[in-house]
Each structure stands twice: as C-alpha cells, then as structure tokens.
Amino acid sequence: MTRGPIMNKPELLAPAGNLEKLKFAIQYGANAVYIGGQSLGLRANADNFSFAEMKEATDFAHHHGAKVFVATNIIAHNEDLHEVDQFMKNIEKAGIDAIIVADPALIERTKQAAPSVELHLSTQQSTTSWPSVQFWKEEGVSRVVLAREVSLQEIREIKKHVDIEIETFIHGAMCIAYSGRCVLSNHFTARDSNRGGCSQSCRWQYDMFSELQEWERNDTPFTMSSKDLCMIEHLPELIDAGVDSFKIEGRMKSIHYVATVTNQYRRAIDAYCANPDQYVFKKEWLEEISKAAHRSMTTGFFYGTPDEKDLLYIEREDFPAFDFAGLVLDYDEEKQIVTLQQRNKISIGDTVEFFGPTMERFTWKVEQMWNEKDETINTAPHAMMTVKMKLERPVKANDMMRKQK
Amino acid sequence: MQKPELLCTAANLDEIHHLINAGVDAINIGHEQFGLRVSGNFSREETEKAIQICHEHHVKVYISTNALFHNGQLEELESYLRFLAALHADAIIFGEPTVLMLARKVAPNLPLHWNPEMLCTNVETINYWGTKGATRAYLARELNMDSILEIKEDAEIEIQVQVFGPTCIFQSRRDLVASYQNYLGENNDSPGKEKRLYLKEEKRQEVCYPVYEDRNGTNILSAEDLCILEHLDELIDGGIDSFQIEGILRTTEELVKIVTVFRKAIDSYCLDPQTYRTQIAGWMEQLRAIQPAKRPLTTGFYFKEQVF
Ligand code: SF4
Numbered sequence: 001m002t003r004g005p006i007m008n009k010p011e012l013l014a015p016a017g018n019l020e021k022l023k024f025a026i027q028y029g030a031n032a033v034y035i036g037g038q039s040l041g042l043r044a045n046a047d048n049f050s051f052a053e054m055k056e057a058t059d060f061a062h063h064h065g066a067k068v069f070v071a072t073n074i075i076a077h078n079e080d081l082h083e084v085d086q087f088m089k090n091i092e093k094a095g096i097d098a099i100i101v102a103d104p105a106l107i108e109r110t111k112q113a114a115p116s117v118e119l120h121l122s123t124q125q126s127t128t129s130w131p132s133v134q135f136w137k138e139e140g141v142s143r144v145v146l147a148r149e150v151s152l153q154e155i156r157e158i159k160k161h162v163d164i165e166i167e168t169f170i171h172g173a174m175c176i177a178y179s180g181r182c183v184l185s186n187h188f189t190a191r192d193s194n195r196g197g198c199s200q201s202c203r204w205q206y207d208m209f210s211e212l213q214e215w216e217r218n219d220t221p222f223t224m225s226s227k228d229l230c231m232i233e234h235l236p237e238l239i240d241a242g243v244d245s246f247k248i249e250g251r252m253k254s255i256h257y258v259a260t261v262t263n264q265y266r267r268a269i270d271a272y273c274a275n276p277d278q279y280v281f282k283k284e285w286l287e288e289i290s291k292a293a294h295r296s297m298t299t300g301f302f303y304g305t306p307d308e309k310d311l312l313y314i315e316r317e318d319f320p321a322f323d324f325a326g327l328v329l330d331y332d333e334e335k336q337i338v339t340l341q342q343r344n345k346i347s348i349g350d351t352v353e354f355f356g357p358t359m360e361r362f363t364w365k366v367e368q369m370w371n372e373k374d375e376t377i378n379t380a381p382h383a384m385m386t387v388k389m390k391l392e393r394p395v396k397a398n399d400m401m402r403k404q405k
Numbered sequence: 406m407q408k409p410e411l412l413c414t415a416a417n418l419d420e421i422h423h424l425i426n427a428g429v430d431a432i433n434i435g436h437e438q439f440g441l442r443v444s445g446n447f448s449r450e451e452t453e454k455a456i457q458i459c460h461e462h463h464v465k466v467y468i469s470t471n472a473l474f475h476n477g478q479l480e481e482l483e484s485y486l487r488f489l490a491a492l493h494a495d496a497i498i499f500g501e502p503t504v505l506m507l508a509r510k511v512a513p514n515l516p517l518h519w520n521p522e523m524l525c526t527n528v529e530t531i532n533y534w535g536t537k538g539a540t541r542a543y544l545a546r547e548l549n550m551d552s553i554l555e556i557k558e559d560a561e562i563e564i565q566v567q568v569f570g571p572t573c574i575f576q577s578r579r580d581l582v583a584s585y586q587n588y589l590g591e592n593n594d595s596p597g598k599e600k601r602l603y604l605k606e607e608k609r610q611e612v613c614y615p616v617y618e619d620r621n622g623t624n625i626l627s628a629e630d631l632c633i634l635e636h637l638d639e640l641i642d643g644g645i646d647s648f649q650i651e652g653i654l655r656t657t658e659e660l661v662k663i664v665t666v667f668r669k670a671i672d673s674y675c676l677d678p679q680t681y682r683t684q685i686a687g688w689m690e691q692l693r694a695i696q697p698a699k700r701p702l703t704t705g706f707y708f709k710e711q712v713f
Contacts (some may be wrong), residue, residue, distance in 0.1 A: 075523070075524050075526050076526065076527045076529075076530070077526050077527050077548075077552060078527045078528055078529075078552060078555055078556065080527070081527060081529055103524075103527070103530055104529075104530050104533045104534070105527055105529035105530040105533060108529065108533060109529075125501070126473050126501065127501070128473050128474060128475050128501075128503075129474045129475055129476050129478075129479065129503045130476055131479065131502070131503045131506035131507060132474070132501055132502045132503045132506070134506060135502035135503075135505060135506050136502070147473070149473075149475075149578045150475070154475060154476050154477075157476045158476070176577050176579065176581070177575050177576055177577045178473060178576055178577065178578060178622075180523070180524055181522060181523065181524075181573075181575070181576040182523075182574070182575045182576070183523050183547055183574045183575070184574055184575050184625070186523075186547050186574070186706070186711060187574050187627060187628075188606065190709065190710065190711050190712060191711065191712055192547070192711045192712070194523060194524070194526070197711070197712060202575075204606060204607065205606075205607040206604045206605060206606055206607065207604070207605045207607065207610075208582070208585065208602060208603070208604055208605075208616070209602070209603055209605065210600060210601055210602050210603070211601035211602075211603065218589065220588070220589060221607065222581075222585050222604060223581075223585070224575075224577070224581055301578070305578060305579060305580070306579055307579075307580070307583075307584050307587065308584035308585070308587045308588040311581075311584055311588070313588055
C-alpha cells in the first residue's frame with residue numbers, strides 16, 4: 001500500500017542564543033525555538049533574553065506560526081527558588097509557550113504561578129524508561145525530552161505505552177555523561193555544572209594509568225569527548241517512531257550554523273512527509289551541514305551504545321570549511337546588484353556561495369563590489385559594513401552568503 | 406541529644422559481620438544490576454542472608470536500586486522489588502521515578518530513600534519526593550554546610566549526608582575505558598574497579614581520579630576522600646538523621662577502622678561534647694594513618710565556594 005503525505009509533521013526545534021538568531025532559525029524553517037532567560041538558565045554564558053526581548057521573540061515567532069520555549073533547566077538550590085514565581089509570571093506575560101524544566105520544585109511552582117505555560121521535562125532529568133515518562137505525564141508535563149541514552153527501539157516502546165509528546169535531540173554536541181550526572185566542573189573549576197557552570201571538563205585531555213601496573217604515558221590521551229550527533233540520514237525512522245519534536249542543540253552557535261543546520265532538517269522533514277514512499281535522502285543536505293558544523297558526526301545511542309568510533313581521540317576539532325561572509329539585505333533585479341551586510345572579509349576574485357531558506361544554493365565569483373558611497377572597492381574588510389555586489393542570479397533579503405576558507 | 410544513624414556500605418557478608426561489630430546502625434548493599442557504584446555485588450541468597458544477620462543485630466539494611474532504568478530492565482527490576490519487599494528490607498534507594506512507579510505496584514510498603522547523587526540540592530524538591538513516598542533524601546555531596554543545615558530545617562523527611570569516602574563525580578552510560586583500550590588496540594578484559602585505574606588531568610598530574618566500568622557504564626570518583634569528622638558536631642546539632650560512610654575501594658580492615666572512629670565520635674559527642682573535642686585530633690590521626698597515598702582527606706564542598 002502506498003502511503004499518503006504525513007499530516008502531523010514533527011516539530012523542528014532550534015536553539016536561539018539571541019533575538020537575531022531566533023529570527024533566522026524561524027525563517028530557515030524552525031517550528032519552535034528555545035531560548036534562555038536571564039536567570040534559571042543552564043547555559044550561564046550564552047546570550048540570554050530579557051523579558052522585553054522575550055516579548056519581541058514571541059511576537060515575531062507567533063506571527064510566523066512558531067513557538068518559543070524557555071530553558072529553565074537548572075537543578076535548583078534553595079536560594080534559586082525565591083525568584084521562580086516572579087520569573088514564571090513574567091514569562092507567561094511575555095507569551096512564552098512552554099518552559100523546559102528539570103527540577104520538580106520548578107514544576108510545582110510554575111503550575112501555581114503561571115498555569116498557562118506548558119511544561120516540558122528537560123533532558124537533565126535523564127528520563128530513560130516508559131514508566132518514568134508515565135510518572136512525569138501524571139505530574140502534568142505535556143512533553144518529555146528523553147535522555148540522549150535512549151535508543152530508537154526504546155522510543156517506539158515509550159510512544160506505545162504512554163500518550164505524551166516526546167522530544168529527542170537529533171543534532172549537535174552531546175554531554176558524555178548522563179545529563180545532570182556530572183560534576184567534573186564543580187571539582188576542576190569550582191563551577192556548578194547543574195546551574196549553568198559546566199566548563200566542558202570532559203573535553204580536556206587526560207592520562208589513564210593503573211595503580212597495579214606502571215603504564216607508560218600514552219601519546220593518545222584518554223578522552224571523554226563525543227562526536228556530534230547528526231541524525232539527518234535517519235529522519236524517516238524517527239518520524240515513523242512517532243517522535244513529536246526534533247531538537248537541535250546549540251544556543252551558543254552562530255547564525256550561520258543555526259540557519260544552515262535547521263534548514264537542512266527542514267528540507268528533509270518536508271520531503272519525507274510530503275511523500276514518504278518516494279523519499280530519497282539527498283547527500284547535499286549533509287554536505288551543507290558540514291559547511292557550518294565542525295566536528296565529526298555520530299548517531300549517538302539511537303542504534304546502540306556508542307563505542308570508540310563515536311569518540312574524538314587525536315582528531316581534535318577541525319573548523320568548518322566555510323565562513324559566513326555576508327547577509328543579503330536587498331536585491332535589485334533590474335540592476336542585478338545585491339546589497340549585503342559584511343560578516344567576513346570579501347575580496348574581488350573570491351568564490352562565494354549563496355543559500356537561503358527555500359532557494360537552491362549556487363556559487364558565484366565576486367567580480368565587482370561597491371561600498372555605501374557607490375565607490376568601487378576591491379575588498380570589504382570591515383565587519384557589518386554595507387557592500388554592494390554584482391550578482392546575476394536573484395536572491396532575497398535574509399539569504400546568506402558564505403565563503404570557503 | 407538525638408543520635409544520628411551511622412550508615413556504611415558493605416561489599417560482602419564477611420564485611421557486614423565486621424561492620425556490625427564496629428557499631429554501624431545500618432548498612433547499604435546492592436547489586437550493580439540495579440544499584441549505582443555498589444561496593445560489592447550481593448546475589449539474592451546473599452541479600453537474604455545479609456538482611457537476616459543485620460536484623461538479628463537490629464541493624465537496618467538499605468538496598469540500592471538507584472540506577473537509571475531502561476525499558477529492557479523493567480521485568481527484572483519488578484521481580485527484585487518483590488523479592489526485597491518479601492525480605493522486609495528496611496528501605497530501597499531510588500534515583501529516578503521508574504522505581505517509584507514499579508514499587509507502587511509490587512512493593513507499596515517498602516520505604517523509599519531518594520538518592521539521585523548530585524541532583525538532591527533543594528528542600529522543595531526533597532519535600533516533593535516526600536509527597537511521592539520518599540521517607541529520606543541523601544543530599545548532593547556538592548552542598549555546603551549552611552545549605553545542608555538550612556535544608557534540614559525545612560525538610561519533611563529524613564536527611565542523610567555523606568561523612569566519609571569518595572563521591573561520584575561523573576557517570577556515563579558509555580564504556581569509555583573499554584573504548585579507549587579498543588582504540589589503542591589493547592585487548593583488556595573489562596576495566597572494573599579491581600583494576601584500580603585512575604585518570605589524571607593533563608595539567609595536574611598529582612591529582613588522581615579513580616575510574617572504572619560496570620554494567621551501568623563509566624564511573625569517575627573524586628580524587629579526595631571526604632572526611633567531615635571534625636565537624637560532626639554541627640551536623641548532629643543540626644539534627645541530620647543519617648551519616649553515610651562510602652566504603653567503595655577500601656578494604657574491610659580499613660573500613661572497620663573508619664567506622665570505629667565515627668562510632669566513637671558520634672557517641673562521644675552525644676554523651677559529652679567537651680570530650681569529643683579533645684579527641685578529634687587523635688581520631689584524625691588514626692584515619693590519616695590508613696589513607697592511601699595520593700588520596701587526601703578533605704571536607705569536600707562543605708566549606709567551599711562555588712560559582713556558576
Ligand atoms: S563536563 Fe562534559 S559531561 Fe560534564 S556536564 Fe559538562 S559537557 Fe556534560
């Protein structure tokens with residue numbers, strides 16, 4: 001039997017470190033974004049949103065049919081609890097659709113203080129079994145973000161046993177511990193990892209030795225560094241398993257990263273849902289992702305417990321092959337001139353690539369450029385300067401230009 | 406003065422005998438199939454025997470079922486909980502709600518102690534688990550003295566703290582040590598705790614973190630042993646209900662000495678705080694004498710500032 005289009009598409013959930021990133025994430029295909037507030041957040045050093053910015057964020061998102069979630073997934077200490085009620089009330093006023101919460105104390109307080117805000121249980125609770133999902137459902141959360149340690153088969157079982165929204169991470173960096181179950185940073189740097197202070201100590205280099213036998217120090221350090229999760233090749237299975245929301249990690253990531261990665265998942269989800277039987281995975285989606293992402297990729301725990309092939313040993317981070325070079329502000333079809341905001345140095349002779357939320361990517365050789373005063377220039381060296389460029393193919397505002405390094 | 410319970414982990418039946426003689430009020434045992442970082446694996450027969458011996462001596466037995474459970478383990482967990490209920494274990498220790506859900510069904514009368522390691526950090530969450538049936542919470546080892554005492558004041562259930570031994574600082578479901586050995590092309594059998602493996606951070610070679618694998622994945626322990634002997638008075642005055650000694654990686658002989666010291670310290674403080682004070686230095690000397698080289702005794706996070 002042939003299958004028709006899939007009507008209830010899963011949500012694509014993207015990170016947004018600030019308002020600009022939020023707008024791009026949504027324009028490049030996110031159905032929902034998650035942001036941090038200025039307290040009770042887990043990434044203490046990410047850009048965080050004031051309540052006024054949250055309001056602006058929800059206005060923009062709701063106008064585009066998208067939702068905004070606030071991550072408040074700390075494991076609270078007594079002193080953190082005083083600010084919870086007011087924070088949740090403000091969030092509710094700002095029109096936030098849901099909070100992502102890990103600590104039951106925050107769940108209880110939010111139910112009282114801001115009853116209209118939906119509750120999503122954070123991955124920090126490391127929920128790994130269906131009875132546990134059932135427990136949280138009975139506590140009133142509308143969605144559970146599963147532990148990264150849960151396999152695809154286990155997701156199917158969970159969906160079978162419990163009628164609740166399930167969210168899983170599909171892309172990005174991974175905590176190598178069970179989320180919440182790591183205080184390396186507390187020990188190494190006196191920073192509380194469960195209150196946003198994680199120093200990524202797991203990614204440092206270690207030597208391993210035994211008390212029983214003197215080992216020679218190995219040139220290959222012991223590592224606890226995982227490759228990044230990337231499930232773009234496996235979306236049909238995840239969609240068929242009934243996952244309700246696909247989450248991309250990375251509130252600290254750049255606009256270029258968020259737009260590029262989000263958009264490839266958007267394309268893959270749309271293609272599969274439009275016609276599941278005829279779906280073919282396009283290699284270019286993955287190629288696009290690797291232009292913005294810089295670590296090797298893994299499928300994490302979806303197909304079993306990861307091993308040495310999923311870890312980063314000697315190959316430390318190599319950086320993405322492309323830089324975000326310019327943001328399209330405007331295009332004059334008649335004159336065939338694009339106006340760009342510079343995001344990285346551009347020079348005559350560079351080969352650049354244009355891409356956008358819906359257009360097919362193309363490459364272009366930079367031949368003529370002008371500055372704001374319409375003076376011919378050979379290079380655009382200043383960040384955020386306005387540049388005009390001859391471009392014979394049409395683009396739209398908010399399309400992006402990237403450049404190979 | 407309300408005497409706190411002295412609780413110690415045990416690795417096997419023989420150790421239990423010695424610990425009872427040394428004066429424990431309760432022991433904590435388990436099996437890695439269900440419990441995290443147990444110091445030894447107790448089979449069902451041994452568990453039954455352990456409970457029997459302890460109960461004869463009016464010592465309580467708490468069983469660890471604080472692993473993070475996946476769907477495939479539900480049947481064995483359920484059967485284990487039934488078994489423990491039938492034996493009248495004094496409590497089971499849980500870390501996440503899977504155990505609660507199953508216990509409601511098959512072991513509704515088993516008392517529950519909440520020990521999610523580093524996640525037990527505020528009193529509202531503790532009382533929340535109290536409303537779900539927990540009778541005790543084992544506080545995160547990263548809390549300081551003030552927070553501990555503040556939590557105790559408002560807690561509606563019993564509060565347990567760790568007073569001695571290593572703390573868990575990391576748990577991964579991955580087999581990180583085996584992966585490393587495979588990567589290097591070394592064929593080693595499973596890197597359990599008997600292998601005495603350590604990690605050293607590249608920049609601080611003198612600090613050694615024990616690392617080992619079991620069924621639950623990779624565990625990393627603190628480089629220091631927590632020892633709060635010199636501040637027991639504050640904890641007793643604060644009304645803390647139970648003092649846990651973690652005996653993992655220690656010999657029975659050492660553990661007996663540690664328990665003996667803490668037994669004396671608690672008894673002496675409750676009897677006469679003045680005598681307690683004069684004896685602390687001597688007790689600390691005894692504890693230091695059996696400390697492994699490279700494992701300092703410290704007060705952990707009890708008096709440390711943390712930022713975030
Ligand atoms: S140090 Fe690593 S494993 Fe630990 S919380 Fe941070 S990212 Fe996760």
